[in-house]
Structure formats: C-alpha cells, structure tokens
Amino acid sequence: MTTERPAVLQPEMPATRWGDPAHATGLPDGVRELVGLVFPIQDTPARTDVAVPASRLTAEHVAGLRALVGDENVVLDDGLRRQRTRGKSTPDLLRQRAGDLGDAPDVVVRPGSHDEVVAVLAHAAEQRIAVVPFGGGTAVTGGLVADATGFAGVVSLDLGRMRGLLALDPVSSTATLEPGLRGPEAEALLAEHGMMLGHFPQSFEYATIGGFAATRSSGQSSAGYGRFDAMVVGLRVATPAGEVRLGSAPANASGPDLRELFLGSEGALGVITEVTVRVRPLPEVKQYEGWRWASFAAGADAMRTLAQADLLPTVIRLSDENETAINLADPSGIGGEGSAGCLMVVGYEGTADAVAAKRAAVTAVLSGLGGTAEGAGPGEAWAHGRFNAPYLRDSLLDVGVLVETLETATFWSNRENLYARVKAALEESLGEGTMVLCHISHVYPTGCSLYFTVAARGDDDPLARWLPAKAAASEAIVAASAAITHHHAVGTDHKPYLTAEIGEVGAAVLRAVKETVDPAGILNPGVLIP
C-alpha cells in the first residue's frame, strides 16, 4: 500500500505546560478555594523572559545536517528549541517555569525517512554530536535530557515528519507504523480500515508510536489489549552500527528475543523507525462501570482473582481509599464528598456478544467477592476525564502546589509491602499535609503496578522539595525488590536505581550492547545505560 498519513495532526504542546492550551481551563474558583483549605496557595507564573542559550553547533555542523535532511528540516529557532527542552515530568515543568533552559538542544533536526535517520546518525557519530530522539515530548523520567559532556552539541532528532501508516496486513492483523505518529493519529489511520491499536496511556493524545516502543508504555486498556511491548511483533531500528530489522514471526526460538532489547531502549540503542504491531477490529461496544470495595486490599484481591482466572475485562483500575475520596478520576470532583471504600473502574470493549459474555462472568466473580456494583456513572466519569490529570497538575503547579506521579510494579504477594514502603517514604520526606494517592491500573496473573500521585506544599522551591522525596520513594522501591518503573521508563531519573534491579552483570550487558550498536556513544548519552 501507499503510505497513509493522518488528515489531522495533533498540535504541539507549549514549552511549560501539558497539552492543548485551549483545553487548559485552570482551577475553577470553587476548586481553588477547596485546594486552599489544604495547601498554601500562591500564584507562581512561569518565567518567559529567559533566552534560550546560544546553539553550540558550528555553521559547518549545521550545514552538514542540512545537506542530509534539507534546509527546512534543520531548525535553530529558539521557540522550537525551547519547546524541545526536556519532557513533561513535574521537575521538567518546574525547571521550564523557572526559566532553566540549560538542557535546550542545540538544533532540532527532522528526518523524513529511515535512511535520513541513518545519515544523521552517521554524521553525528563522525562529528561527535549527541542525538536525542524526540517523539511526542511526553517523557516523565528525564529521557530527553542527554548529557552533552564531551560532545559538540545536542541534536533533538524530531521524528514528527515520520508519521505514516506504512502497511496494514488484514490477514495477520498487523500494521506497520512510523515512529512519529501520535496516539490519536495512529488510531485515526487504523480506524479508516476498521481497526485499532488500543493503546491508551494517559499521554495518549501527544505520545508517539516510537516513544511507546522505546519506553515500554502501558495503556489504560492493558488488561484487555496488553502492554505496548506485547503488541509489537516487529521493529526496524537505525543504529550507528547499521540497521536492525526484527520480527520473523509472532514468537520464535531463534535465540534471545532481540525485540525485547530494543523495546525499552529509550533512544540509547538506536532510533526506532518502524514498528509493526498487532491491531484489532474497532469495538462495537464500550461499556465502563464502577464497583466499590471495602478496602484497597479487597479490591486488589478481586483484580488478582480475575487475572489468575484469565478473566480480565478490557479496563480494570482500582483507587485506594485516598484516591477514591479525592476522586481523581473526575478532576472536577476534587474535594467533593468523601466516599467510603475504594472505587474500581471496570471496562468492557469488543463485540456485543463478547462484551456481554465477559461482563456476565466478571460480574459474577466481583459480586461473589463482595464488590458492590455502582453502575455506569463512575465508569463514564472516568472515561470522560481519562486524559485530563496532567491539565489539573498544571493548574495546581500554577498555584504553588507540588504534584507529581510515580509508579512501580511487583508480584501480588509483595503489593502491600511495596505500597506501605513507598507511601511512608513520600509522607516522611514531604511532611505533614502531604497527600499520597494510589491506584492499580495494570494487572497480570502474577502481579500488578502501583501508580502514586503525590500532592504537597510547594513552598518556595517545589523542585527542591520533590527531588529528595522522589529519591526516598525510589529507594523504597529498591528496598521492596520491585520494579523501579512499570511503564514510565528509566531515563535519567531512574538510572541510579537500575543496577540494583538488573544486577552488575545486567548493567554490563547493557553497556556492551550500547558499545556494539553505538560505539561513539552519541545516542541519548547519559540516559538508561548504567
């Protein structure tokens, strides 16, 4: 087929905030008042008076890059360089708001094809220019902050021109997508063929296919459709050492599965230029509903029962008591009437028959375990607001409240231990008045993720308050023998904790692979590899 391209492109995000400014409504007055009852409120507008540092690249470097991808695709514009600085973690936003542009890339380069990526990497290796692959810019663990030490400068390798559906195989039910496609763009292209990917992380509206693969993203429908890495059957990767094409079959015994080495490689082992994924028919029916549980433990046990019976719905998420009370699922409800127990959202998608059958079976299990059906209301409220939390975070940062999230995963028998340790670490670090909310949103037969949202006083320097809290939480995760990240990736923020998880030999293996595919070390230096 001819490459198909999205009719409508997602807009760019602003440098200092999440999302589409038109959708950022700010805190309604009533909510602001309620927040003020808990936290000191002070308007903290972002500084916009700080200039982007001058590009360190020489005219020759720039001319060399222009020769490879065309003049118009080598952009030195300060606005774009400011926008391509870091990702969207709270520390990233706080630094941007404070006018810290020390991590600005020196140039934005926009290759239009795999071959152009290859050419840029070769040039960068020769000229010792660091290359930071950039998809949607939604990174939250410092994956866009390369260490420029020893390099002539940093290229932000913007994959936004590589935004096509390259192939659709209706028999195998696979699609080959370019890395720069954002979530809604990919879904729109597939929907033209009656298909979908079904990957809906909170960053869905801005994150890209390449980013999903490079960070092992996991979406809100992971119970039904799987993690992104589990959807991938093939990859094409440009590395300084040459091309990698993987995916001879859905699964094989042809030695180690090297797809699993480039999935999660975070731009440090290559630039993913094509991703072949399993696709599915668009669901006829989508049905979301709420269930209430006496406790987080009771709800988690119900999730575990479903997962171990291989009876998972499409969506299943459970808020702990605090999150249920705050009802983050519907930001407009913040501070609303506290509700007892823990809310679970359960969603079913598929053919009408399949949804009816699955819903009947799941309902029987949940009822039998003591859950209380709460009807469609909570499910629809969640579905309506499912991508909105980052907007609320901006609004809270605007009034000086520190808000951030972090996540981890473990086996079921370690869930309570992990939960208690991380919660205690955050509360102890951030002090009185800190709110720690948690939900489980990704479940497996053997374990689950835990996703924490933290709100605390920002005081004069919210970044200085957050960094030790994040370190304390990370140390608690390591102490609990859990995963330092379930779906946010390693980046630079989690790198100090990776060796504890994969061991010294594992770290040495990653370094050896890095040296093999990227001998000059230009790819995302400082990211991921211990």
Add this chain to the structure above:
Amino acid sequence: MTTERPAVLQPEMPATRWGDPAHATGLPDGVRELVGLVFPIQDTPARTDVAVPASRLTAEHVAGLRALVGDENVVLDDGLRRQRTRGKSTPDLLRQRAGDLGDAPDVVVRPGSHDEVVAVLAHAAEQRIAVVPFGGGTAVTGGLVADATGFAGVVSLDLGRMRGLLALDPVSSTATLEPGLRGPEAEALLAEHGMMLGHFPQSFEYATIGGFAATRSSGQSSAGYGRFDAMVVGLRVATPAGEVRLGSAPANASGPDLRELFLGSEGALGVITEVTVRVRPLPEVKQYEGWRWASFAAGADAMRTLAQADLLPTVIRLSDENETAINLADPSGIGGEGSAGCLMVVGYEGTADAVAAKRAAVTAVLSGLGGTAEGAGPGEAWAHGRFNAPYLRDSLLDVGVLVETLETATFWSNRENLYARVKAALEESLGEGTMVLCHISHVYPTGCSLYFTVAARGDDDPLARWLPAKAAASEAIVAASAAITHHHAVGTDHKPYLTAEIGEVGAAVLRAVKETVDPAGILNPGVLIP
C-alpha cells in the same frame, strides 16, 4: 519453604533411542508390512561395539572438579559419557547408531547447587574447559554438541541433581523451580499443592525446566497456557562473569527486558539455575475433541479467527491433508483408512464452568466457519498418544526409514507461502516417495507455527540423505522470511541461518553479550552465537 524434591525420578533415556525402553514396542507386524508398501525395509540395528574415546582431561582437571562438587559427582564412566553425547535429533540418533561418538563429553559433572555451578564455571574458565549444560538431553538442533577446538576438553554439566521446587507463592501464583526437574517431576511437585505449570511439549517426559527456558520451548497447550518463555517471570543465571537475577515484576519498563536475553540463550550465555514461573490451579475438567475441515487452509483460517478474537481453547492443532491421512496423532493408525480433509484437535481445560463457556463460544465459531464436529474420539486418541511420536521414529529408523521433524513460524499472511516452499524443498531434495506431513500446533493472533514431519527412504546412508534436505528446508524458511525455529532452538544446526533472521547487527549484539558474560568463551562453544 523447604526445597521439595520429586518422589519419583524419570528414568534415563538410552544412548541410541528415545524414551523408556519398556515403552518402545517396535513396529507391530501389520504396520511393518504397510510401511514396507511405501519404503524399502531393512533392519538397521545400532552398533554397540564402538568404544567411547578416552577422556582428554588430565587427572589434575578431574581432581579440580572433584574438589568442587564431590568425587561422586565427577563421572568418567563410559556409559554415562556415551549417554550424554549429543541429543535426540534424527542426525544425533543416526550418528549414535553408527557408532560415531566423536562428540562424547570428556567428563560428566553434576553440581548440586547454584554455588557449585558458579564454582565449576570459574574453574572451567581458568582451565579452558568447555562446558555444555545438560538437562534432559532432548535437544534436537545440535545444542549439546560443543566445539571443543582450543579447549582442554568438554564437561557435560549435568543438572540432574538440581531437581527441587524451591518456592511456591500461592498469592502471586508463582513457583521457583530448579533447572534439572523433568516435566513430569515438576508437575508432580506442583500437583501436591493443587497447582500445575501446564507445559507439555512432545519432549515433556524427559525435558527439563532449565531446558524449556534455555530453548524457548512451546508446549501442546500453548494456546491456553502460553509458551514457556511467556510463563517465566524470573530467572537466576550463573555466568562466568557473575550471577544474574532478573524478575522484579511480571512486566516493567526498566529498560530492555533482559529475561528475554537469557531465555533462549541455550547454555551459551550462562547456566540457568532457577526459574520462576506462573503456575495455575489443576484443571477440574479436560476435554479434547476433533473437528474436520475441508482443507488445511480452511482449518488454518478457523484457527486464525479464534486467535484474533482472543478466543483460543487450551489446545488447538491442525493436521494438513497428508498428516490427517496418515493420522500421526495415533501411531497405531498409520497407514489406516485415509480420511478426507484435515483433522483439528481442540482441547479445553479448566473449571467446569470456564470449559463449558469457552467450548460453547469456540464451537459456535468453528461451526459457523464450516467445521464438522467429530466428537471426543479423535481428541482422546491424540491425548493418548501425544508423547509417542519419538518412539515411532525409533521403530522406523530401525527398519531403515528416514524420519525427522522440523518446524518454523510466520505471520498468517505468509503461512501458505512458507508451507509450500518448505514442502517443495524437502520433496525435491529427498526425491520420489517422500512423505511430507505438516501440522499447526501453536497459534497467535498474528501468526502460527508450522511443524513438518518427513519420512523418506533411508537408503545406505540416511544421514547423508537428510543433511542436504534439512539445508534445503532451512534455506526455504529463510527465503520465506520466516523464523528458522519456533520452539526447537538454534543449537548448531540452525546457527548458519540465524544471521539472516536477526541481521548482522543482531549477530554482533549476541557476540558482545557473549563476550561480556563469558569472556573465556567456555559456555557451549559453537552453539547459538553466530
């Protein structure tokens, strides 16, 4: 918990044959006559008069090993060395039968723990002794044939003493198993707790947990319970560079998934000393039945439909027209009355309710697609004989008929192309009268495996007839861009084709990992790594 050990150990296999001699019944006279109508029959008994070559290891080497694992666990006995020579592929058996013991290990070493494995590896690295991890000895792709060039000798590192259930986590539904446990032993230990693994490859009765992991085995219930690699959540591996412990959570985003690097590593990157797997409750009900399809294509399309609807039963396998006619599913039926079309075996396991619900849904799909229900008979016949094919192979080799299997996998849209190419390559190489049978026994939403059984005249030198046929089939697989192996692993037999599948960069990555974890190159030299 205290380590639990199997009450009954599987017996050892003979050097020149598969399985338990008590179960080897030979060809019944009637079957022999029927085989004789197709192939020239000549009794070809195995030679037993050839001595095992003298061990190349010095008394000092042996004393060094004895100091590490105890005198009784360093075995120079010719019988054991003969038995530990190669695996159970047809070429392996033909070489053994011909008295070719050139690949005999110089000593059999039986460590009793992870620490003893570590000690043996350190000693071997220092003394430049090659180490071949040995589990059940069921390898069929030359994975037990290390290249001794440049080494003082070869240790067969027999994991048969490491045969325990180390831990069972009923909450997480995981079990930690030692690598030397054979399939039935592991299942017996788990059954004491009401649990099972559910991994039943044809080699089940003899193959080991470590081997399943090291070769990415896939069992006959893969549709319901998954491939072995998909069951693994944690690994402990002894490498010459140190210990590797992986598995912080069922899934994570902590960079590349290094479990997937040691799964399928075939003893070349380390010795797997512990495997933590998902386990399940023992099924209340097991129900197997037959379905008939007008053609292989029609049956394959039905499998595809089920897989893409996420509606797979526990077992699903489909024989092509030739295999259906021969009815390999029931060896005693060989040459029996030819039956039209293609036989599919469909099996359901689980709770009574789950089986009933799944069976109703699958039956509706299969009926709707034109399948004909054949009742329980064919399903039960298959279940009864499911591990018997290797015995039949021995009996056919005994009378000079060449029999071997090979397998591959691809995406659904490439299935017919792959099938036609491999079949043609085998028929062309082996000439008139060759029978090529095929079945699909592992299916995924995006593709499936193809498992071929070949029977041909053996003539005077069946090995010389098979090797070019295998090469032709392998080249056909590569030409079809399929996987050189779906579940038999790479070993030495498939190594020449691996680079075509993973690319030069992929091959370089494997070499770099090998050099990192095994700098002296002692682990299974010549196996897997291109």
